[in-house]
Amino acid sequence: MAASHRPSMAEVAQLAKVSHQTVSRVINGFPGVRPQTRERVEQAIRETGYRRNHAARTLVTNKSGLIGVVTSGSALFGPVNTLVGIEEAARLHNYSTLLTTLREGSKAEFDAVVGQLLDRGVEAIVTIAAHEELVHYAGATSIGVPLIVVGPSRTEVSDLSTMSVNQEHGMRLAVQHIASLHHKQILLLSGPHHWIDAQQRLRAATDECTKLAVSFETIEGDWSPECGYSIATNLLSRTDKPRPTAILSANDAMALGALAAFRDGGWSVPEDISVMGFDDLPESGYFQPPLTTVHQDFRTLGGRVVAALVAQIQDAPADPTPVDPTLVIRRSTASPGA
Amino acid sequence: MAASHRPSMAEVAQLAKVSHQTVSRVINGFPGVRPQTRERVEQAIRETGYRRNHAARTLVTNKSGLIGVVTSGSALFGPVNTLVGIEEAARLHNYSTLLTTLREGSKAEFDAVVGQLLDRGVEAIVTIAAHEELVHYAGATSIGVPLIVVGPSRTEVSDLSTMSVNQEHGMRLAVQHIASLHHKQILLLSGPHHWIDAQQRLRAATDECTKLAVSFETIEGDWSPECGYSIATNLLSRTDKPRPTAILSANDAMALGALAAFRDGGWSVPEDISVMGFDDLPESGYFQPPLTTVHQDFRTLGGRVVAALVAQIQDAPADPTPVDPTLVIRRSTASPGA
DNA sequence: GTCGCAAATGTTAGCGATAACATCACCCTG
DNA sequence: CAGGGTGATGTTATCGCTAACATTTGCGAC
Numbered sequence: 001m002a003a004s005h006r007p008s009m010a011e012v013a014q015l016a017k018v019s020h021q022t023v024s025r026v027i028n029g030f031p032g033v034r035p036q037t038r039e040r041v042e043q044a045i046r047e048t049g050y051r052r053n054h055a056a057r058t059l060v061t062n063k064s065g066l067i068g069v070v071t072s073g074s075a076l077f078g079p080v081n082t083l084v085g086i087e088e089a090a091r092l093h094n095y096s097t098l099l100t101t102l103r104e105g106s107k108a109e110f111d112a113v114v115g116q117l118l119d120r121g122v123e124a125i126v127t128i129a130a131h132e133e134l135v136h137y138a139g140a141t142s143i144g145v146p147l148i149v150v151g152p153s154r155t156e157v158s159d160l161s162t163m164s165v166n167q168e169h170g171m172r173l174a175v176q177h178i179a180s181l182h183h184k185q186i187l188l189l190s191g192p193h194h195w196i197d198a199q200q201r202l203r204a205a206t207d208e209c210t211k212l213a214v215s216f217e218t219i220e221g222d223w224s225p226e227c228g229y230s231i232a233t234n235l236l237s238r239t240d241k242p243r244p245t246a247i248l249s250a251n252d253a254m255a256l257g258a259l260a261a262f263r264d265g266g267w268s269v270p271e272d273i274s275v276m277g278f279d280d281l282p283e284s285g286y287f288q289p290p291l292t293t294v295h296q297d298f299r300t301l302g303g304r305v306v307a308a309l310v311a312q313i314q315d316a317p318a319d320p321t322p323v324d325p326t327l328v329i330r331r332s333t334a335s336p337g338a
Numbered sequence: 339m340a341a342s343h344r345p346s347m348a349e350v351a352q353l354a355k356v357s358h359q360t361v362s363r364v365i366n367g368f369p370g371v372r373p374q375t376r377e378r379v380e381q382a383i384r385e386t387g388y389r390r391n392h393a394a395r396t397l398v399t400n401k402s403g404l405i406g407v408v409t410s411g412s413a414l415f416g417p418v419n420t421l422v423g424i425e426e427a428a429r430l431h432n433y434s435t436l437l438t439t440l441r442e443g444s445k446a447e448f449d450a451v452v453g454q455l456l457d458r459g460v461e462a463i464v465t466i467a468a469h470e471e472l473v474h475y476a477g478a479t480s481i482g483v484p485l486i487v488v489g490p491s492r493t494e495v496s497d498l499s500t501m502s503v504n505q506e507h508g509m510r511l512a513v514q515h516i517a518s519l520h521h522k523q524i525l526l527l528s529g530p531h532h533w534i535d536a537q538q539r540l541r542a543a544t545d546e547c548t549k550l551a552v553s554f555e556t557i558e559g560d561w562s563p564e565c566g567y568s569i570a571t572n573l574l575s576r577t578d579k580p581r582p583t584a585i586l587s588a589n590d591a592m593a594l595g596a597l598a599a600f601r602d603g604g605w606s607v608p609e610d611i612s613v614m615g616f617d618d619l620p621e622s623g624y625f626q627p628p629l630t631t632v633h634q635d636f637r638t639l640g641g642r643v644v645a646a647l648v649a650q651i652q653d654a655p656a657d658p659t660p661v662d663p664t665l666v667i668r669r670s671t672a673s674p675g676a
Numbered sequence: 677g678t679c680g681c682a683a684a685t686g687t688t689a690g691c692g693a694t695a696a697c698a699t700c701a702c703c704c705t706g
Numbered sequence: 707c708a709g710g711g712t713g714a715t716g717t718t719a720t721c722g723c724t725a726a727c728a729t730t731t732g733c734g735a736c
Contacts (some may be wrong), residue, residue: 006482008722019686024724032684054457055396056722060691064393069437073422080413087439088411091451096458099407099437101425119392120434144344225624253621260624281621283591286563286598288626346692357716362694370713394692397721 007048016044027052058121065095067309068117070110072129073101076223077252077279078197078298079129082150085302086126093310098122102134110137118143124309126150130196135162146312148305151196163308165301167197170294170325171204174276177292177327178246179212181335183274187244188218189231189254195223201250201278217244221254228257236265245273245336252277252284252293259287259332270334280328290330297323345386354382365390396459403433405647406455408448410467411439414561415590415617416535416636417467420488423640424464431648436460440472448475456481462647464488468534473500484650486643489534501646503639505535508632508663509542512614515630515665516584517550519673521612525582526556527569527592533561539588539616555582559592566595574603583611583674590615590622590631597625597670608672618666628668635661 009027013020018041025033026041033041044050058064067090071079087097098120100113117125123145127138130151138149149162178186188205191198202218209216221227228249235243249255255277262269269275269289277284277293284291301323308318351358356379363371364379371379382388396402405428409417425435436458438451455463461483465472468489476487487500516524526543529536540556547554559565566587573581587593593615600607607613607627615622615631622629639661646656 010722020723021687021725022685025685028724034684037684051453052457053397053459053722055393055402055459056691057724058393058691059391059397059693059722060724062691073426075415075418075422077413080418083437084411084413084439087437088441091438091454096454097437099421099425099435100429101422103426115389116429116434119390121391121393225621229624256621256624260626260628263626283563283594283619283621286567286594288598288601290598348692358693359695359717360715363715366694370715372714375714391692394721395694397692397723398694400721 006053007050008053009050012041012044012048012050015048016041062121064121064123066098066117066120066122067095067306068098068100068114068120068122068125070100070102070113070117070125070127070134072105072131073103074129076129077281078296081298082128082302082305085299086128086306087302088299089303089306093306095123095306095310105131105133107133107137107140110134111141114141114143118145123313124148126305126309132194132196132199135196146309148309149196150301150305151200161308161312163301163305164197164200165296165298166322166324167200167296168204169322170278170296171201172208173325173327174248174278174294175205175208175212175214177329177333178248178274178276179209179214181246181274181333183244183246183336184214185242185244186214186216186246186248187235188216189228189247189249189258190218190220191223191250193220198250205248217241221250223251223253225253225257225260228254229261230257232258232261233265236261236267243273246276246333247273248276248278250278252279252281252291255291255293255332256284256287259289259291263288269332274333274336276333284328285330287332289332292330292333293328294325295328296325344391345388346391347388350379350382350386350388353386354379400459402459402461404436404455404458404460405433405644406436406438406452406458406460406463408438408440408451408455408463408465408472410443410469411441412467414467415619416634419636420466420640420643423637424466424644425640426637427641427644431644433461433644433648443469443471445471445475445478448472449479452479452481456483461651462486464643464647470532470534470537473534484647486647487534488639488643489538499646499650501639501643502535502538503634503636504660504662505538505634506542507660508616508634509539510546511663511665512586512616512632513543513546513550513552515667515671516586516612516614517547517552519584519612519671521582521584521674522552523580523582524552524554524584524586525573526554527566527585527587527596528556528558529561529588531558536588543586555579559588561589561591563591563595563598566592567599568595570596570599571603574599574605584614584671585611586614586616588616590617590619590629593629593631593670594622594625597627597629601626607670612671612674614671622666623668625670627670630668630671631666632663633666634663 009020009023013023023041026038090097125147127149130149151164190202219231255275258275277291280293280295284293311318347358347361351361364376428435463485465487468487489502528540557569593613596613615629618631618633622631649656
């Protein structure tokens, strides 16, 4: 076996004593090849170690079989798991996944990255971990292939195809849980306002609070435990306003920070204050105390995204079944004063 | 702007009144194009909205500019961050990253995935999150492009290019820290034995224990907090053997599980037992108590991997500077009986 | 046996780029 | 002003494949 030479179809054809076209037919599973011929070709393929050349194929069919993913460089739980879900589903549909990460998140960087994907002939693009600006970039850039933004809810930006876990539902679940525990005054610890997910989660939470007559205040965090810690620490020493009896954090990491802060400040959770997260990290059940949170199935979401994309590529209607989060009640929440 | 038509070089050339070759020269930044011509071509590119067709380019140059990554489907901290590091570095070197995930980890699946990458003409392949079998698959499969396995140390499998964080060094650091606290009897909570990283971490730990006259026992876990929890729970009720005064876990997640188990069992950490992790998750500083661990910079590792690959592709020698982990001392470790 | 149709296979053109070579224009030199 | 670079540009072949059409083969019917 010659080391570095990649055999072409022609070579296989020669060995099998057929034309290259017949080889092509065998490879692509076309009907109308005599079994005996097919066998001969397959044998030749094995002998030569032939591999199809996807570039040549792409050139002539004008289909790359590539899906481009734009994700934030952060290794956050949601985005990463969505990515994995996308890759798996893509492979199932015979697509390959081209991955790009965003470092700064500027429009220039976004355009560069999308351009790179376009040069490669991707048939569709998914943007994960959407900052709000990204959505506008995506809306502004006319790119000529289907693009789905994972994050904003369908109504948020017209004219842009979007998908997400039904975060609104998740947040309502969370607020309802807290309300059912008879908390009347809660703190909503939101994510950065330029993250679509953060906006969505916050809006749903405030909505539901209003509906259930729970009064709330809002502080914006940055998703990190550090920030949850410092915000909770401030709370400990606060005297000016009535103190909330529960914190509803927009993700588990910040909730963890809050847990640590209360512990360091001598408060018990959930006796002195309830803490609730959002995401359900694999670790969250082992926090101290185990964190009540909302479970989101990002992998399934990834699969749905690909299904939608494939449908769009093939001009078929997509299945719009939402991915519903579920409530996971653990020990970090209880009734106030209980 | 016609919606779905992708302009070719020929069209740009026609508009700019030059030959397609000149357009090619402009695009690839060749010298020897008159500034005025260049300007005309660039104008035409803008007007037509031309994008290079990478498939055609790949076909003729026989260089895809693609790096394939094979990773485990799990969203574990190390692999994910390595992946991000790889993508960033790849882009810096003008490569794109093709991502594939492994669901089951069989040789058949590995071969299928690698085959898919090869069809796409990847110039190199990186395997992250290596199970031991993967290494053997990788060794067995002659693929014709450089392949780097991230995980096993250089000496482990001859004839296979490998890279990793210097885990051995990290583990020695960990054991030294524990020894310096005067622990004499420790429990090594290792990862699954078929994971290369687990093997390496374990071997280094046992080595160093022996060297420092610390006696140890070993239990194999599966990286999950669940498993750390149950193993630690067993420890609580153990009477047959001398109980260890410290646990050294091969990752932070299992250490977290152990923390939870001890808490539930009424033991204090680090007063009753010390617990130490490995990885330094973003959350680890907020565990209860904050976890002493070993910090690993997987992103940098990813960058190094790409650098090595690019060097190999271009037949240049690689820079073998290892990525050294660092000790992060927090509050989960103390001297026994202190 | 030969006609004819369908199944199986072969032939040709071209996808959009780069490489290699050919040409042209221009300027400097002697 | 002829000769010869040199710099700028154009021409042609080619990469490996698939689409479309052309041809051959096999076989049953008359």
